Amino acid sequence: MRGLSLTLRTHEPAMQGFFKLFSNKSELPTVPDFDPVIRQVEEPDRVVIPLDYPGRIHYLPTVQAGDSVRRGQVIGRSRLGNCAFASISGKVKEITTTWTTHSVHSPAVVIENDGKQGLTPEEMFDGPVTVGDPYSALARIRSAGVNPPWRLSGRDYGDGQIEGLPRIKAVIIKGIHEEPTILTAQLLLEQRADTLSEGLRIGRSLLPDVPIWLTVPEHLHSWAQSRFSEWVEVVAVPTHYTARIERELVARLLGQRILNTESFISQGIIVQDLEYLLATVDALQGTSPFLQKCLTISGTNQDKAITVRFPLGSSVRHILGSQGLKASDYKRTVVGGPMTGVAQYSDLTPVTYKSGIFLIAEDLSPFDPVAPCIFCGRCTRVCPAGIQVHLVNRMIEFGELEAAKDLHPEACHECGLCAHVCPAQRPIVQLLHFCNHEVTQAERYNWNEKAKK
Template identity: 65%
Template sequence: MQRLLNLFQNKPMLPGTPAHDPVIRQVDDPDHVTIPLDYPGRIHYFPTVKAGDIVRKGQAIGASRNGNSVIASISGTVKDITTVWTAQSVHSPAIVIENDGGAPLAPNEIFEGPITTGNLDAAMDRMRSAGVAPPWTLSGREWGEEEMRDLPAIETVVITGVRPETTILTSQLLLEQNAKKVAEGLKRIRSFMPAARICLTIPDHLRSLADKTFAGLAELFFLPPSYYARIEREVVAQVLGRRIPNRDNYRNHGIAVLDVEYLLAIVDALDGISPLTQKCITISGSTIEKAITVRFPLGSTIKHVLASQGLKITDFTRTVVGGPMTGYAQYSDQTPLTYNNGIHLIAGDVSPFDAIAPCINCGRCARVCPVNIQVHLVNRMIEFGQLESARELHPEACYECGLCASVCPAERPIVQLLHFCNHDMVHGERHTWMSGGE
């Protein structure tokens, strides 16, 4: 009994916004980058270069079916076109470029000046060539141009100035430090979609800045420093006044959702300043006094990004790419980083007392679930292979937000079980949660 009671003690609280350095630090170019080409559910690129080719930073090295481009983030030689494990645990084809210290392409070698405001076709071509897939289309992974034309008109654009994970500060720092440029981006979106409703989510502590800078350009939605209040699907539902089915694409409902960082990349592309070759990421952790936000070349390894700040993966028991609620644990510091927003470093790990501890039917997971899934029941059905019964309780509504796992006293792998159940429902791939499972 004491062992059972111990489960309820010392449960970690949901992470709050950490103390942080407001300066976004620039990471130097690494000796090589590895740029994945496959982003399941989003976009798939095909290489337009081959091993041995010399490329320059800013040059397109891959394209999707609809002409969206992936851009070289350093100058050098294409060492290999291979497959790698990405930070999202996806086995993806990738292009490896070795840095030769060569000069990047100048803006006038990439662009022919700025794009005239309101010229949507020219804007779409420019964004695609600059590695910024237009947010009001589909990615080109599975859809042809004919199907694109059948999509409903965009009625609402939601621009997120707040990341769901409270430990990831990229969006709010960029929003605060580039307010005038964000305002320009809102004007651009308005010029392309004059009939659409433009909405911007903002950290509550930036209310005075937002009222001064963005009033009249977008509807403003202020969010508190709470993970529960920042879950994207919940925020979008709040903005719309209705829910979008969890497994459905926003675009199929006339909605486009993009981050502030992506909005800034759109402005740079349309103004002919630069293609998308860099990304910001926040490094946080319980032993890091102040969270650090850096800007790094796409395809840099975890090791390179951490080393730039004097950190080593071996000094921590676990490295999570993303945030502590929905991130992916990494087992190699050579994993490339591309469209990731956070690295969370764990110095002291707590493991469950069993591989899968038994559910004690406390109901905490169901009470905290934002979409009211009977999580404890679904989990036990999945654990014992009763997927047909689990389907009747709609596990596909799961956001995989991690709230259930964060309150589970038995520390069960709740999110993983739900993820594999939904993967089975979509792809027909079943995973057996037993010792030596298949």
């Protein structure tokens, strides 16, 4: 008995770690409470405006180092007229490169604030746009920096013929964000309902025969139905994350699945965050281009989520500092949400189109630093795309990419559910991302054709 007791004590840490694997809770992150007020962040001392968003928009600079610019002035333009703007007034310090929140090394315009007044709406726009003219409306949307629905054609910046937009078949306006910790769309839905009504009315007049859906939180469904059902079909979305995953939600509404290797707009489908629809109304009415963005700050030890509105190109440090927070007080600063966001190397990274910052107070570490897969199957059972995640992950890990292809890793949404429930805390999403976006990028078209058969 003494020898057995000694053996148990010797292996006690490993056994505790082993049993801990099966006691992990799989509750998804959410916000316990939130401040309903959208707080305005003051202008920073400088902004950094990235010019390249791979797969979306590429801007060519229209300014150079030493130029004085005013808030609302165009500083970058794509071949099709998509514009990037100075979000503060000041002097262009330099045109350099920066790491973006998407982990992309991009050319960028750095502007140092001089406190001067920005351009007036009359200086920026030639009055409102007639809603009945879709071509003029599209040109204004592009020139005002409201880019997300049109990102396919906005990417074209080289020589040669520009690819046109496909015929629009359906529109989905997101009044609820995919990440449960991001509240921007929900708050704007409630607080700018009149502007949203105008935006939906405009959308209906421009696309009279196209189905348009507005997704809203379940608890706002009756209210939204009474306000917006004249122009769109209002769809209630449950609070749990699996029902909010964008690709799955789009598939349910359309009755067809769009391959992950294809953009929505390439299939004639617009999926637009409500915030950009509001910005579209401002642009068409000649009120303002897209100069500011809303973002929700939440975290593992935050009792109340905070939503702010900040000038585009503000740093993570400036946004957090405006609310008395410091990235150095946390183990990780994730831009986006806890499920699909990207951990930041530096708090000086500029923020433009992301809608959340999630602060992680304490890292979770597996009991074994090697983090071996124990083939528990949790990742496969939770996968909304039905991938045999545990098998394909191990194949990728050991370089068996040809065998991994047969299990269709390209179907991955990168929603993060598999990594969230993994008891060993393995880098599952990162391995799938590596496989799809780095190693086999040139062959994804072949996978696409195989999946269609």
